[in-house]
Amino acid sequence: MPSASITGWGKCLPPAVLSNDDLATFLDTSDDWVATRTGIRERRISHVSLGELAAVAAKRALACAGLEGVDIDLIVFGSTTYDDQCPNQASGLQRAIGAEGCAAMDVNTACTSFLYGLSTATAMLRTGVARNALVVGAELISPFMDWSDRDVAVLFGDGAAAVVLQAGDADDGLQLEKLGCYGESREILRIHGIGGAYINQGRNLGDTRWQFEGQEIFKKAVHGMSQACEDVLARAGLAPGDVDLVVPHQANLRIIESVAKRAGVPMERVYVNVQRYGNMSAATVPVALCEALEEGRIGAGARLLMPAFGGGLTFCAHLVRWGERTTPLATSDAALPPCERSALQIVRAIIEAKGKRS
């Protein structure tokens, strides 16, 4: 059975930065509260669509692998905040990168969507359905946010990243994973106002309200990720000391610290960038992976453990063996158009548009 080596990686973060102090200009919150409770200092707000963010990340990942769009025969797009319900997001990416005719599917398991997508694509490479896959984790959360709700508005941000998988006979790539979901807890994280329950029924489609039980999510997240880590390490016959780097979902520094403690891995071997980006949902793990590589935190043959959780309430942990190469084969000149507005101006425009509708 072929393996699915990760041979390319690329990220795209929109340039506009929204600080905690910016949030405090229109919400009853403070930099001190947000930083102390979550570790988050700032997040990015996008001036372009999800499709545009993902296309830049994908082109960078392709260059890194030394491939072109035509070489890709499978796209798996992980997200919860698609530009459209139909057609799907992966088909738009297919056009943007010139991967004409390839299989193109979306995966939505909220914040775990990239990792569920990694499982899906790896399985399809192992069974010979595809040979070169692009797996994306990307989110444009800012238009879905209820910017009047301080419980959630301080936590999230926009961003995108992608990896290229190539079938081969090297023994690297995804080794083992645990996927799960606490369906009985699906009501603790729900975004009201989007989807078939609202559209064409006289309700205010697009005026989102978040049902969000932070402390319950916190507990379930720590439990699910810890169990999943334990499961994959036991099945792989590995001890916590065998893990070179944990690259976890970045939702809250306190959640990451709790999971690391339960897994028995010291924080020196855990990659954290939640302070810069907040929770970018499906994009957090692939962006963290890209940055860990850029910073030289991942060496040849490294063992990586990637735990995550998300709405549903889905949870998972993936054990990845890195290959020999830790630097890109080439770089892409793909870039976003310039951003003329500040992050605060973009957010204020969303708030004003919502105010006009209601």
Ligand code: UT7
């Ligand atoms: O991918 C899924 C994403 N979901 C998550 O990551 C959520 C996981 N949960 C968490 O990260 C934490 O539970 C939160 C960061 C959401 C909240 O932290 P907490 O330590 O559980 O705070 P809390 O909900 O117990 O709130 C403590 C106080 C409350 O005031 P009182 O009742 O003690 O007077 C809140 O009203 O903090 C207040 N509060 C805020 N204050 C300033 C809540 N949000 C804010 C805010 N700024 N943004």
